[in-house]
Amino acid sequence: MGKKPATYADLEALPAHVVGEIVAGELYASPRPAFPHAIASSRLGIELGGPFDRGRGGPGGWLILDEPELHFGDDVLVPDVAGWRRERLPASLDVPALTLAPDWLCEVLSPSTRTLDRKAKLPVYAREGVRHVWLIDPVARTLEAFRLESGRYTLRATHSGTAPVRVEPFEALDLELAYLWDEPR
Secondary structure, eight states: OOOOOOOHHHHTOOOOEEEEEEEEEEEEEOOOOOOHHHHHHHHHHHHHHHIIOOOOOOOOOEEEEOOEEEEETTEEOOOEEEEEEGGGSSOOOOOBBBBBSSEEEEEETTTTHIIIIIIIIIIHHHHHHEEEEEEETTTTTEEEEEEEETTTTEEEEEEEESEEOTTTOOTTSSHHHHHHHTTOO
């Protein structure tokens, strides 16, 4: 007899110190991120939030969220940072989780989530139509930018080092990579 698919009740039963997700019926429980991961994720939200979410020094028009819970059918995913163009959002966001795929999201890779992020979650994001995905590795100090084309992700650019870069869909901003890697600016 096969293994029973994980349910939302399985997620709720997890201890508070882990992040739970369900992908293709399998429950994944990951430890809270280590500091390099937390720094990169938090600082990315700070960098994008002002110009794109609030419209300060940038075009605005986005909702940028840290660790939103996304429900796609039976899959429950929690990307590190995600963004929706405001014109696509429903009138009310008074919901426990979003079922609308983001326009962009970022997964910050760590040793415990690297395979989950690349192998299990990327196909779900493609199936749901997430147009732009970034994968950030704070230890290797890389940012990979992917775009969804014909149902598959195409690597558009890989950035490393500390120089400011412009990355789609946020080309209006010089993204300071050194800030994401916790280096002095």
